[in-house]
Amino acid sequence: EPEVTQTPSHQVTQMGQEVILRCVPISNHLYFYWYRQILGQKVEFLVSFYNNEISEKSEIFDDQFSVERPDGSNFTLKIRSTKLEDSAMYFCASRSSGNTIYFGEGSWLTVV
Amino acid sequence: AQSVTQLDSQVPVFEEAPVELRCNYSSSVSVYLFWYVQYPNQGLQLLLKYLSGSTLVKGINGFEAEFNKSQTSFHLRKPSVHISDTAEYFCAVSEAAGNKLTFGGGTRVLVKP
Numbered sequence A: 001e002p003e004v005t006q007t008p009s010h011q012v013t014q015m016g017q018e019v020i021l022r023c024v025p026i027s028n029h030l031y032f033y034w035y036r037q038i039l040g041q042k043v044e045f046l047v048s049f050y051n052n053e054i055s056e057k058s059e060i061f062d063d064q065f066s067v068e069r070p071d072g073s074n075f076t077l078k079i080r081s082t083k084l085e086d087s088a089m090y091f092c093a094s095r096s097s098g099n100t101i102y103f104g105e106g107s108w109l110t111v112v
Numbered sequence B: 001a002q003s004v005t006q007l008d009s010q011v012p013v014f015e016e017a018p019v020e021l022r023c024n025y026s027s028s029v030s031v032y033l034f035w036y037v038q039y040p041n042q043g044l045q046l047l048l049k050y051l052s053g054s055t056l057v058k059g060i061n062g063f064e065a066e067f068n069k070s071q072t073s074f075h076l077r078k079p080s081v082h083i084s085d086t087a088e089y090f091c092a093v094s095e096a097a098g099n100k101l102t103f104g105g106g107t108r109v110l111v112k113p
Helices: none
Strands: A005-007 A010-013 A019-024 A031-037 A043-050 A053-057 A065-068 A075-079 A088-095 A107-111 B003-005 B010-014 B019-021 B024-026 B032-038 B044-050 B056-058 B064-068 B073-078 B087-094 B107-112
Touching (some): A005 A088, A019 A031, A043 A065, A075 A088, B019 B107, B024 B073, B032 B064
Antiparallel strands (some): A005 A019, A031 A043, A043 A053, B032 B044, B056 B064, B087 B107
């Protein structure tokens, strides 16, 4: 069964460093998302991406964050200068024209 | 704005007993409702969804949920749980098909032998 894959599964980074989280959405999907879950808190929407542009973003998704689809298969989330409060599980997700959003297994980011 | 409340943060339950996880939502428009499960060290997997039609929705692994518009609820049930059902369960809502999801805080189910 096709699935959304994410790398890395875990990353520890120094505060102030740039981080890129990578995702390979399901191949025929058109809509892409990033969500995050800070430990002990709700899963929160960050951004949605369609037709090579951001279609919606939350208040969390400030200028420190960016997304890119550099080729036909990858979808990346970049955090330019990480802060301690960016420590979280980051989930990539995708969907086709249908209703179901499929999630990856997440990337644990720890900022120290 | 929409919101989702899962009233129980943790639900301990014995194996083969029934379980019900409560979910209430608020929204000013029609919604689509979802339950996702997160097994330990895994991602979010869709259990079931309500888009329209019958208010009783059946999902994978023997789970079902009932949409109640008047009570703005979408409670999840399973008549007999297994050890393997130990996981965190998330209720989520979107205001249009495939639009962004708003999640509840999750309910951790611990199935005891």
